Amino acid sequence: MSDKPKxxxxxxxxxxxxxxxxxxxxxxxxxxVGAVDIILWxxxxxxxxxxxxxxxxGEITVTMINGAIRTSEQEEMAHLLRKKSKIMVAYGSCAxxxxxxxxxxxxxxxxxxxxxxxxxxxxxxxxxTRPQTEYTENGWTATLPEFRNVCRALDQVIDVDYYIxxxxxxxxxxxxxxxxxxxxxxxxxxxVLAPDKALCDGCPRLPTKPIDLKIGEFKRPxxxxxxxxxxxxxxxxxxxxxxxxxxCGERCIRGNMPCTGCFGxxxxxxxxxxxxxxxxxxxxxxxxxPEIQRILAGIPDPVGTFYRYGMAKxxxxxxxxxxxxx
Amino acid sequence: MSEQWDxxxxxxxCNWCTYTAADLAGxxxxxxxxxxxxxxVMCSGRIDPQFVLTAxxxxxxxxLIGGCHPGDCHYVEGNYKTLRRVTLLKRMLQxxxxxxxxxxxxxxxxxxxxxxxxVVNDMVAKVxxxxxxxxxxxxxxxxxxxxxxxxxxxxxxxxAHV
Numbered sequence: 001m002s003d004k005p006k007x008x009x010x011x012x013x014x015x016x017x018x019x020x021x022x023x024x025x026x027x028x029x030x031x032x033v034g035a036v037d038i039i040l041w042x043x044x045x046x047x048x049x050x051x052x053x054x055x056x057x058g059e060i061t062v063t064m065i066n067g068a069i070r071t072s073e074q075e076e077m078a079h080l081l082r083k084k085s086k087i088m089v090a091y092g093s094c095a096x097x098x099x100x101x102x103x104x105x106x107x108x109x110x111x112x113x114x115x116x117x118x119x120x121x122x123x124x125x126x127x128x129t130r131p132q133t134e135y136t137e138n139g140w141t142a143t144l145p146e147f148r149n150v151c152r153a154l155d156q157v158i159d160v161d162y163y164i165x166x167x168x169x170x171x172x173x174x175x176x177x178x179x180x181x182x183x184x185x186x187x188x189x190x191x192v193l194a195p196d197k198a199l200c201d202g203c204p205r206l207p208t209k210p211i212d213l214k215i216g217e218f219k220r221p222x223x224x225x226x227x228x229x230x231x232x233x234x235x236x237x238x239x240x241x242x243x244x245x246x247x248c249g250e251r252c253i254r255g256n257m258p259c260t261g262c263f264g265x266x267x268x269x270x271x272x273x274x275x276x277x278x279x280x281x282x283x284x285x286x287x288x289x290p291e292i293q294r295i296l297a298g299i300p301d302p303v304g305t306f307y308r309y310g311m312a313k314x315x316x317x318x319x320x321x322x323x324x325x326x
Numbered sequence: 327m328s329e330q331w332d333x334x335x336x337x338x339x340c341n342w343c344t345y346t347a348a349d350l351a352g353x354x355x356x357x358x359x360x361x362x363x364x365x366x367v368m369c370s371g372r373i374d375p376q377f378v379l380t381a382x383x384x385x386x387x388x389x390l391i392g393g394c395h396p397g398d399c400h401y402v403e404g405n406y407k408t409l410r411r412v413t414l415l416k417r418m419l420q421x422x423x424x425x426x427x428x429x430x431x432x433x434x435x436x437x438x439x440x441x442x443x444x445v446v447n448d449m450v451a452k453v454x455x456x457x458x459x460x461x462x463x464x465x466x467x468x469x470x471x472x473x474x475x476x477x478x479x480x481x482x483x484x485x486a487h488v
Binding site for chain 1: 374375376378379380382383396403406407409410411413414415417418421422423424459461464465468469471472475476478479483
């Protein structure tokens with residue numbers, strides 16, 4: 001074995017976009033691969049869990065886990081990798097704040113299973129068969145992971161040292177993080193490895209953002225043509241820039257789409273959704289209640305819009321009227 | 327919860343109107359339910375929606391916001407900002423499954439001490455009827471399903487290393 005630092009990359013409840021962002025390092029990936037030994041990366045290379053189990057505690061220099069934690073298997077792998085790693089990085093929105101998968105915290109576990117295995121239009125399941133966590137035949141027992149009641153961010157299950165935000169993260173942030181780890185130049189534990197400023201701060205459209213912003217009508221991107229030069233909010237599009245951390249390179253804005261908040265909040269904010277709600281609602285251009293309500297009806301799903309990537313890390317965390325949440 | 331539950335309600339009142347009204351209720355010896363904990367802010371427009379969520383997440387059963395009547399804000403338009411935020415926040419809390427009676431906005435001027443009494447009593451009665459929200463307790467309950475994995479792994483590793 002070489003004495004290069006060992007790096008593990010693992011995925012949990014995720015789409016694969018984070019893995020893609022590693023590949024998006026392009027030729028920089030050679031810098032990374034030259035400096036470290038990748039000892040686990042299920043999406044790209046063949047490794048066995050057993051070889052991880054056989055490692056000494058703390059033998060892996062850094063593990064980057066992407067994806068939310070929904071099943072017992074994801075939870076188990078997170079614990080195992082935590083034990084074997086010196087540094088644990090939550091990589092991407094899902095591991096950082098719950099991501100898209102944690103929007104499922106608006107639904108009961110049973111609702112999800114019922115829809116997926118019985119009710120979805122593409123499902124034909126006359127016997128209502130559901131996967132079981134254990135099945136025995138001919139004396140052999142096969143097992144499947146347990147689907148938990150709640151979807152969680154990584155730090156709600158294990159101790160996390162650093163966070164790299166984004167859906168998916170900007171490859172530059174990954175490269176900077178890896179280089180910082182190799183040099184041992186690390187910020188205090190718990191730091192999000194991205195700038196601590198709001199997206200608006202570095203937005204190329206900032207000069208067109210009115211000082212006295214007023215919104216008389218909220219629009220969704222499919223409802224109107226988006227001017228490629230002018231501030232999204234000035235045009236009435238719900239843009240989460242004022243309350244979202246920068247560091248993404250304003251990729252969506254440059255692609256002429258409003259920010260949807262994947263980088264999560266800055267370090268001063270406890271609840272991302274509440275903060276953007278505050279920013280957007282306070283500039284509604286009306287003073288009487290019916291008119292305020294009419295304008296705000298342009299945001300039909302506040303939870304889904306403001307916590308798109310972070311319901312698991314919201315202060316409320318989950319829809320409270322669900323059966324098992326009583 | 328073994329001990330008798332009684333609602334805890336966080337009241338956030340603006341300095342110029344509702345807090346002064348609560349003071350007036352006090353000096354006028356108007357009795358109202360002791361379930362509210364009053365926090366004074368300079369303007370209801372200072373109330374960040376995060377305050378409301380933090381209150382619920384810290385165990386409040388209800389949150390009451392009091393500000394100046396529209397047109398009477400000491401800072402001209404702070405209370406309009408409150409109204410806009412509260413309008414959307416009410417809808418969002420409902421989507422989170424929090425009953426509408428747990429969150430209330432009232433305009434109460436400095437001379438309306440009796441209205442403080444009426445509003446507080448009414449809200450306490452409604453929240454009492456709803457029962458405890460107990461968000462901290464629920465979070466502990468939800469997280470029980472992820473309590474055991476660490477010890478399971480330790481136990482298995484212990485066996486493997488023997």
